[in-house]
Amino acid sequence: MKQEPQKVITKKGERFIIPIGPQHPALKEPGHFEFAVDGETVTDATVRLGYVHRGIEKGVESRNWVQNLYMLERICGICSHTHAMTYCLGVEKLAAVEVPERAQVIRLIVAELERIHSHMLWLGVAAHEAGFDTLFMYTWRDRETVMDLLELLSGNRVNYSANLLGGVKFDISPQQADKIRQGLAFLAERNTHYLDVVMNDMLLLGRIRGVGVMTRDQAEKLGAIGPTARASGVARDVRLDAPYGAYRMFKPKLILETAGDLEARFIVRLREIADSCRLINEALDNLPPGDLTVRMPRRIKEGETISRVEAPRGEAFYFIKSNGSDLPERIKVRTPTICNMGSVLALARGHQLADMPMILVGIDPCFSCNDRMITLRRPDGEAETWSWGQLCEYGIKAYQR
Amino acid sequence: MSAQELLASARALLETFVAEYNTPEEDRLDIWIAATNLPHAVRALHNAGWGYLSAVTGLDLGPEAGQLEALYHFCNGPAVLTLRVRLGRATPSVPTLCTIIPSASFFERELSEMFGITVEGTPNTDHLYLPDDWPDGVYPLRKDFDPSTLHITG
Numbered sequence: 001m002k003q004e005p006q007k008v009i010t011k012k013g014e015r016f017i018i019p020i021g022p023q024h025p026a027l028k029e030p031g032h033f034e035f036a037v038d039g040e041t042v043t044d045a046t047v048r049l050g051y052v053h054r055g056i057e058k059g060v061e062s063r064n065w066v067q068n069l070y071m072l073e074r075i076c077g078i079c080s081h082t083h084a085m086t087y088c089l090g091v092e093k094l095a096a097v098e099v100p101e102r103a104q105v106i107r108l109i110v111a112e113l114e115r116i117h118s119h120m121l122w123l124g125v126a127a128h129e130a131g132f133d134t135l136f137m138y139t140w141r142d143r144e145t146v147m148d149l150l151e152l153l154s155g156n157r158v159n160y161s162a163n164l165l166g167g168v169k170f171d172i173s174p175q176q177a178d179k180i181r182q183g184l185a186f187l188a189e190r191n192t193h194y195l196d197v198v199m200n201d202m203l204l205l206g207r208i209r210g211v212g213v214m215t216r217d218q219a220e221k222l223g224a225i226g227p228t229a230r231a232s233g234v235a236r237d238v239r240l241d242a243p244y245g246a247y248r249m250f251k252p253k254l255i256l257e258t259a260g261d262l263e264a265r266f267i268v269r270l271r272e273i274a275d276s277c278r279l280i281n282e283a284l285d286n287l288p289p290g291d292l293t294v295r296m297p298r299r300i301k302e303g304e305t306i307s308r309v310e311a312p313r314g315e316a317f318y319f320i321k322s323n324g325s326d327l328p329e330r331i332k333v334r335t336p337t338i339c340n341m342g343s344v345l346a347l348a349r350g351h352q353l354a355d356m357p358m359i360l361v362g363i364d365p366c367f368s369c370n371d372r373m374i375t376l377r378r379p380d381g382e383a384e385t386w387s388w389g390q391l392c393e394y395g396i397k398a399y400q401r
Numbered sequence: 402m403s404a405q406e407l408l409a410s411a412r413a414l415l416e417t418f419v420a421e422y423n424t425p426e427e428d429r430l431d432i433w434i435a436a437t438n439l440p441h442a443v444r445a446l447h448n449a450g451w452g453y454l455s456a457v458t459g460l461d462l463g464p465e466a467g468q469l470e471a472l473y474h475f476c477n478g479p480a481v482l483t484l485r486v487r488l489g490r491a492t493p494s495v496p497t498l499c500t501i502i503p504s505a506s507f508f509e510r511e512l513s514e515m516f517g518i519t520v521e522g523t524p525n526t527d528h529l530y531l532p533d534d535w536p537d538g539v540y541p542l543r544k545d546f547d548p549s550t551l552h553i554t555g
Contacts, residue, residue, distance in 0.1 A: 050530035057515075058541055058548060093426075222504045223453035242404075242428065242479040304425060306474065306481050308455075317474070319458045334456035342504030 033360075037353055045348040047341065057331060064326045065091060065300055069165060075333065077158045078121065081107075081114045082311040083333070084163040089244055090307035090320040091165055094300050099245070102290040103167040105283050108246035109180075110153065110162045111309075112276040112283075116187065117146045118312035119227075119269045122364045123194065126266070129361045130207045131396035135197060142190045149183045152176055167293030177284045184277045191273045198266045206399060208262035212359035214347055215260055222343035226314020226336050227272065228363045231257045231264035238310040250283050252276075262362045269364075299326050311336050313364050337365050354398035357391050404428035407451075407480040414449055415484075418442045431483045436495050442484055443473070447501050452477030454498070457508035459516040461490075461544045469493050469516055469543075488518060497523040515542040 032051075036044035056075060060068045073084035085107055092099055120143040127135035147157045153170060154160035162168050172180075198204060214224065219232035229236045233256055239247045240254055255271045257264035302324035309316045314336035323329040340363040351359060402410075408430040412422070418441065421433040434442055446452065458472040471493075473484040486495055495512075497520050498505040509520040510529040517540035520526075528535065540546060 046525060046527075048527065048529065050528065050532070053530040055541065055548070058546075062548075220450070220453065221447070221502065223455065223502070225453075225455075306426075306429060306483075308476070308481075315455065315476070317456045317476075319456065319472070319474070321460070330458075330460055332456065332458040338507055339455070339504070342507050346503040 035348070035353065035356060040352050040354070042348050042351050042353055042356065045345045047345060057333060060328055060331045062327065065165060065296075065298070065328065068328065068331070069163065070161075072331075072333070073159060073161060073163070076335070078118050079114065079311050079313070079316070079335075080159045081110050081162055082309055082316050084161070085111060085245075086307050086309040086316050086318045087320075087331070088163045088165055089309065090305050090318050091300060092296075093305045093307065094303050094320065094322050095297055096301070097166055097294055097296055099167055100291045100294055101246070101249075101288040102171075103292050103294075104246040105249070105287055106168045106170075106172060106292070107162065108250060109172065109280050109283050110150070110160060110168075112280045113146055113150055113153075113180075114160075115276045115312045116273050117143060117150065118364075119273050120146065120187075122269060122312075122361075123266070126358070126361045126364075127204075129357045129392050129395075130204060131392075131399075132201075132204055135194075135204075138190075139194065142187065145183045145187055149180050152179055164293055166296040167291070169292075171292060172284070172287065177287070180284060181281060184280060188274060188277045191270060191277075195267070195270045198263070198270060205263065207355075207358055207395075208266060210259075211262045211355050212344075212347075212351065212362055213259070213261045214343065216258070218347060219260065219343065222346055223339050224314075224343040225339050226311070226364075227255075227265055227268045228314065228340045228343070230255055231268045232260035233258040236315075238308045238315045242308055244307070244309065246283065250279055250286075252279055262358055265362045299324060300328075313337060314340060337363070341365060352398075353391075354395040357395045402478070404478070404480040407477050408482060410449075411446065411451055411475075411477075411480070411482045414445045414451060415442050418445075428479050429481045429483065431485055433485045433487065436486045436488065439473070439484065439486060440496050440498060440501065443498050443501050446475060446482075451475065452480070452482065454502050454505055454508070455481075457505070457512055459512050459518065459542060461516065461542065463544050464490070467491075469518060471495055471512060471516075471518060473498075492519075493517065494519040494521055496521045499524055514540070516540050517543065 032048040034046045035042050056071060060071060063071060069084055069087060072087045073080045075083045120139050124136040124139040150160050151157050153172065153176060154162055214232045216233040219229045219234045225236055235254055235256060237254055239252050253275045255268050255275060257268050300322040302322055304321045307318045316336060317334040319332040321329040344359060344363050404427065412430065415432060418434045418438040419432050420435060423431045425431060452475040454473065455476040456474045460470040460472065462468040462470060467490045469488045469490055471486045475482045495518060497509060506523065506525055507529060509523045510525060512518050513520050514528050514531050
């Protein structure tokens with residue numbers, strides 16, 4: 001599916017851009033970045049999203065509170081639990097309903113399994129974009145373990161649908177808990193190996209050490225969140241800053257690195273996998289007895305609330321307004337990729353074009369909302385449209401020279 | 402610092418701009434300010450290193466009320482401070498925050514295409530989410546927009 005960069009017809013003072021896609025067999029998801037370049041150096045970057053925009057924020061206004069749970073957990077496959085949980089926490093707060101402890105702990109266990117699954121997926125994608133396909137194959141093979149565990153609990157590998165307004169749908173039996181412990185022991189061991197590879201493989205280090213540096217000050221001011229912020233030494237983790245649900249009982253460790261480069265973002269995520277394993281084991285050992293659900297009213301009391309959850313990529317932010325009926329007045333969803341994309345693009349200036357794929361992948365962009373198509377603008381007015389694949393290949397070749 | 406202490410410090414920073422305020426939940430503070438004061442208030446927070454701009458929410462209070470609202474949410478540890486700006490529905494306009502926080506660009510593009518709120522001075526006014534051929538003057542997150550009027554072809 002390889003293509004030569006397409007030349008773009010340009011007249012003086014007028015620019016035509018011939019896009020590949022947004023629907024294209026070689027691109028996994030649609031989206032569109034534009035990088036202005038001077039030689040090899042990026043001088044400006046913008047993004048155009050929305051090719052898969054589904055109008056969910058409008059859609060929720062004509063569906064009732066229960067229907068919206070199913071709608072919102074389909075915002076993202078990887079973070080389906082995060083979205084459902086953020087929504088439930090907000091609506092439960094508005095309804096002044098206290099969820100049983102056992103349900104809260106089960107939510108935490110699924111959330112941390114989801115984090116492991118998401119970080120391992122990212123590790124594979126990042127390795128692939130760097131041209132390190134062996135690491136990609138191994139991580140995705142091992143990721144099957146955590147997906148099997150999620151299937152064991154929920155019957156599904158991706159949309160686990162663990163949440164209900166007022167609790168969770170399924171329990172965790174002692175036999176299932178043992179299976180999870182075994183799976184986590186395997187994953188923790190593999191994770192140690194991956195950490196060793198990332199910190200010692202000279203070829204990979206060439207692509208990630210000192211690349212895409214975001215200083216602590218920049219990360220703080222630009223509002224970077226999640227592992228991207230923590231890799232720059234910013235102590236930002238909603239699970240610790242504003243503990244919700246079972247995170248009041250079980251505390252994650254704050255994983256911080258100070259270098260702020262891509263290597264730091266690898267290390268933070270890998271160490272978070274290890275900590276999630278620890279957290280799940282602790283929760284399984286202390287699973288409180290009790291009910292799984294509590295009764296929820298059909299109409300939700302009038303009011304506004306904000307709920308925040310630490311998704312694998314950083315803080316997910318929901319603003320929920322109820323007018324007292326069975327339909328919400330407004331639900332605003334702000335996903336973590338938007339914050340990190342804004343901060344990384346603000347910093348793209350001055351970096352090498354060859355580093356762009358890795359810098360973008362470094363924030364773990366939720367690819368269901370991002371484009372894989374790149375427009376190059378050279379100062380002489382020649383514009384070219386590249387696919388994401390072509391840019392990655394360019395990056396890999398540039399480092400082989 | 403506790404959420405209350407953090408919010409008290411934000412309140413002190415913004416004292417001169419506060420038109421109205423409300424504490425809807427113990428970890429939240431809503432402050433209504435005039436649109437012209439928005440960059441000054443954000444500059445004050447930014448200079449003091451108070452939190453980060455986490456999200457911008459648009460609200461349509463409905464054609465009867467004749468008002469829109471833009472909500473700028475700043476998070477700092479457990480505390481959420483929301484700067485709220487009420488705008489007339491006919492010609493809503495807010496000043497840009499991009500000169501202070503460059504990453505606010507995405508939020509401002511979304512606010513203008515979804516609610517028809519003009520963001521004065523924002524560097525990029527292209528659509529972020531809506532299609533290029535989306536009709537002018539149609540704002541999908543306003544309450545009087547009816548999705549069933551969308552003409553779907555093919």
